[in-house]
Amino acid sequence: MSEIPLTLAAATDKAKELRTQLNQYSHEYYVADQPTVEDYVYDRLYKELVDIETEYPDLITSDSPTQRVGGKILQGFEKVTHEVQMYSLNDGFSKEDIYDFDERVQKLAGKPVGYCCELKIDGLAISLKYENGKFVQGATRGDGTVGENITENLKTVKSIPLELKKPISVEVRGECYMPKQSFVNLNKEREEAGQDVFANPRNAAAGSLRQLDTSMVAKRNLSTFLYTVADFGPMTAQTQFDALNELSEIGFRTNPEKQLCQTIDEVWAYIEEYHEKRTDLPYEIDGIVIKANEFTIQDELGFTVKAPRWAIAYKFPPEEAQTVVEEIEWT
Numbered sequence: 487m488s489e490i491p492l493t494l495a496a497a498t499d500k501a502k503e504l505r506t507q508l509n510q511y512s513h514e515y516y517v518a519d520q521p522t523v524e525d526y527v528y529d530r531l532y533k534e535l536v537d538i539e540t541e542y543p544d545l546i547t548s549d550s551p552t553q554r555v556g557g558k559i560l561q562g563f564e565k566v567t568h569e570v571q572m573y574s575l576n577d578g579f580s581k582e583d584i585y586d587f588d589e590r591v592q593k594l595a596g597k598p599v600g601y602c603c604e605l606k607i608d609g610l611a612i613s614l615k616y617e618n619g620k621f622v623q624g625a626t627r628g629d630g631t632v633g634e635n636i637t638e639n640l641k642t643v644k645s646i647p648l649e650l651k652k653p654i655s656v657e658v659r660g661e662c663y664m665p666k667q668s669f670v671n672l673n674k675e676r677e678e679a680g681q682d683v684f685a686n687p688r689n690a691a692a693g694s695l696r697q698l699d700t701s702m703v704a705k706r707n708l709s710t711f712l713y714t715v716a717d718f719g720p721m722t723a724q725t726q727f728d729a730l731n732e733l734s735e736i737g738f739r740t741n742p743e744k745q746l747c748q749t750i751d752e753v754w755a756y757i758e759e760y761h762e763k764r765t766d767l768p769y770e771i772d773g774i775v776i777k778a779n780e781f782t783i784q785d786e787l788g789f790t791v792k793a794p795r796w797a798i799a800y801k802f803p804p805e806e807a808q809t810v811v812e813e814i815e816w817t
């Protein structure tokens with residue numbers, strides 16, 4: 487690390503180099519879950535960038551990792567109208583509901599339908615807009631048509647890229663959630679501080695994103711899984727399964743447990759598999775989302791007022807609350 491203050495030209499180059507390196511390390515850690523360096527390496531480079539930006543504030547850019555810590559006090563949240571409605575899902579509660587869904591879909595499609603199955607993350611739905619690769623707006627679902635502008639809060643969520651790998655303009659949707667371990671830690675802190683505890687990770691995530699002090703949000707260790715493309719821009723996927731892979735390729739965090747099922751029997755097997763596995767997951771799920779995989783079939787089947795005809799959410803029976811308790815040993 488250079489001790490002598492850098493010239494503006496040298497500082498400009500060094501800041502760009504550090505931003506690129508730090509954003510790559512951050513992507514590996516928060517998006518790919520595959521960190522390649524120890525924290526102290528990241529921290530040292532981060533401090534170097536903070537020193538340069540302190541010396542030359544004009545060098546601060548919107549995609550600098552130093553902008554993730556928040557520090558803005560918002561007066562409130564503006565309303566955002568979703569050009570593409572954010573739909574909800576019809577629910578199924580039994581094997582019969584799922585097989586009836588399949589019968590309806592096959593009949594409407596007039597041919598066998600393959601399904602993309604995804605874990606139903608128990609967080610809150612968000613919409614993210616990018617222009618020329620830069621994150622420009624983040625919003626809650628609200629009533630599906632009008633949500634709240636929470637861009638400043640979502641900038642502190644480390645798995646949300648401030649800049650995509652390609653300079654494209656897209657709108658994507660997914661779930662913002664609080665990992666189980668973060669939920670346990672937060673409630674422990676709140677209890678020790680004599681504050682009310684959150685009932686579950688979903689409420690904790692929603693409460694965190696409603697904070698007007700963005701530095702509070704930064705400390706809540708929220709994460710995301712993206713699963714819908716609302717405005718494709720130059721994206722080319724023709725199926726839900728491929729869209730999830732494409733979302734990952736351009737820099738978003740997607741859930742790795744997705745599965746392509748050619749028959750409803752395979753779908754049911756996936757549902758039973760994850761009903762068992764869900765307590766071992768580091769995040770809460772409240773069911774499985776089943777979607778006709780081909781976008782041509784989705785377009786044919788369309789939507790009712792509130793939900794797509796080509797998807798259903800199988801909800802797990804409400805067993806004992808999944809709220810994590812201390813005795814679970816977290817490796």
Ligand SMILES: NC(=O)c1cnc(OC2CCCC2)nc1N
Nearest residue numbers: 573604605606607661713775797
């Ligand atoms: N909570 C989830 O994990 C989840 C929710 N919704 C959807 O898809 C809906 C979105 C609009 C039409 C289908 N997928 C998900 N994975």
